[in-house]
Amino acid sequence: MISFQLLASWFLPLMLLAPLAAWRFLSPNRRVRIGYSSTGILAAAGVSHIQRLRWIVPLLRGVAIALLALCLARPVIANQQTKVFVEGAALQFVVDRSGSMRALDFEIDGVRADRLAAVKDVGTAFVRGGKGLAGRPDDLVGLITFARFADSLSPLTLDHGYLIDVLKKVRPASEPSEDGTAIGEGVALGVERLRDAMKHSATLTGRQPIKSAAIILMTDGENNAGEIDPRVAADLAATYGIKIYAIGIGTRGTAPFPVGTDSLGRQVLRNMPVSIDEALLKDMAQRTGGAYFRATDGESLKAIYQEIDQLEKTKTEQRQSMHYTDLAVTAFRFRGVEVPPLLLLVVLVLSAELALSVTRFRSVN
Numbered sequence: 263m264i265s266f267q268l269l270a271s272w273f274l275p276l277m278l279l280a281p282l283a284a285w286r287f288l289s290p291n292r293r294v295r296i297g298y299s300s301t302g303i304l305a306a307a308g309v310s311h312i313q314r315l316r317w318i319v320p321l322l323r324g325v326a327i328a329l330l331a332l333c334l335a336r337p338v339i340a341n342q343q344t345k346v347f348v349e350g351a352a353l354q355f356v357v358d359r360s361g362s363m364r365a366l367d368f369e370i371d372g373v374r375a376d377r378l379a380a381v382k383d384v385g386t387a388f389v390r391g392g393k394g395l396a397g398r399p400d401d402l403v404g405l406i407t408f409a410r411f412a413d414s415l416s417p418l419t420l421d422h423g424y425l426i427d428v429l430k431k432v433r434p435a436s437e438p439s440e441d442g443t444a445i446g447e448g449v450a451l452g453v454e455r456l457r458d459a460m461k462h463s464a465t466l467t468g469r470q471p472i473k474s475a476a477i478i479l480m481t482d483g484e485n486n487a488g489e490i491d492p493r494v495a496a497d498l499a500a501t502y503g504i505k506i507y508a509i510g511i512g513t514r515g516t517a518p519f520p521v522g523t524d525s526l527g528r529q530v531l532r533n534m535p536v537s538i539d540e541a542l543l544k545d546m547a548q549r550t551g552g553a554y555f556r557a558t559d560g561e562s563l564k565a566i567y568q569e570i571d572q573l574e575k576t577k578t579e580q581r582q583s584m585h586y587t588d589l590a591v592t593a594f595r596f597r598g599v600e601v602p603p604l605l606l607l608v609v610l611v612l613s614a615e616l617a618l619s620v621t622r623f624r625s626v627n
Contacts, residue, residue, distance in 0.1 A: 275331075281324060319623050322615035329608045333590040337604070340586050350400040351474040351574050352418055352459045354452040355429070357381060358481035358511070360409045361441045363434045365482070365517040366531060368560050377511050380560050381480050382429050388567045389422050395567055398422075401574075402472070404455055409435035410442030410487045412451045418459045444488030445481055449495035449506065449546070452477045457502050475504045476552065476574055482511040484539040496546035505552035507570050508543035512536055513558050 359378060368380035375383070384393065391397025403425055404418035416428045435441040456475045477499060485492050499506055518531040544554040553573070557563035587594055590604045601607075 316623060319615055319619050322611050322618070326608055326611040326615060329604055329611065333604045333608065337589045338586045339589065339594060350402060350472065351398075351476065352402040352456055352472045353398065353404075353574065354418065354456050354475075354477045355385060355403065355405045356412075356448045356452045356477055356479045357385075357405065357407045357429075357432065358409070358443060358445075358448075358483065359407045359432055359434050360443045360481075360483060361435050362443075362482050362536065363511070365512060365519050365534075365536065367513045367517040367558075368563075370560060375560075376434070377482055378432065378434055380563060381511060382432065384560065384563045384567055385429060385480075386426050387564070388571070390426060393564055395564070395571060398571075402459055404452075404459075405429055405432075406448055406452050406455070407432055408444050408448030408451075408488075410440050410444055412444055412447040412488070414451060414455060418455060442487030443481065443483040443485055444490075445479070445485040445542075446490035446492040446495045447488035449477060449479060449492060450490045450498060452479075453495065453499045453502060453504055456504050460502070474574060475502070476570075477504060477506045478570065479506055479508045479543070479546070480511055481508075481543070482536065482538060484537060485542065492542055492546055493549070496549040500550045504550060505574075506547050506550045507552045507573070508547045508554045509563070509566055510538040510540055510543055510554070510556045511563075512538065 357378075363378040363381075364376050366374050366376050368375050368377055370380060370383050384395075387393040387395045387397075389398055389403055391399075399422070400420075402418040402420060403416075403422060404414070405416040405425055405428055406412055406414050415432070416425045419425060456477070460472050460475055496506060513536070515535065516533040517536045519534050520529050521532045522530050524530055538556075540554070540556070546552075547554040553569075555566040555569070557566055589601075593600060593602050595601065
């Protein structure tokens, strides 16, 4: 909606000069008179198109005066703007990629899949959105994987496209020298990354400090590698206010593992016993104020992420402000049409009036 600045609105009455200027120009008293005995021949000659259109010059002059008066009145358009300030969380994925994550006891879209593939599939939806998950667009998310050793594959970042690309490339450990389950080392590295993020959150996000930090630990085994005790790592997380959401991955009892191919090239599976140290994972979560979950299939894993999504809510705050556009010096849209600044229109109209008055519509003074 167009409005006018209060102190400048007194210039609006100057727009009345526009019709006055046009009337004065077209007034019969301003026309040149030439004494002649008979005007019959001139009357018979008719009226040229230039004479018929002579009103264009005073019209342009009147429009210019009206636009100039309008500019002096400082017309503005007020646009209400809503700014959303986001207080995001920092979430650190700590993913087990030991050889046991090759167990094929999950499904993705009805197709048999291994545990790590299921973790990557639902983890991607948790970050980006999909599969009934809203996504975490305003949160810093990082990725750490562990087998015998822990590795930081992606820093805590808002570039979730990069994070998901890295997550998709994670593979289970295939060599005996790298296989193992170093839960304590993975969590300790996650705590270190989150502590640094909370310390430098203004630089990382350009927003308010991070108020919530959590580790999402996903493993299917028992701690059997590394030099850091998982409970010590959990206590370290609690010291910095970092919660641990631990997820035990896999069916109970036995799970099918690929053991090769038969003579026809088909994959051969063999059921093998599996064990998850649930007591350890529950204790780690309890020490930090987090929670423990057990995912035995894709649907339960998705439900777990939905619950974590609710537990780690992102806080938002809305602030409203008014943004004013000065139509005299700023282009604007009117009913879908792009209109140049009014002062520019004044210059264009005056230029057209001047050009016509000294050429085709030139008059005798």
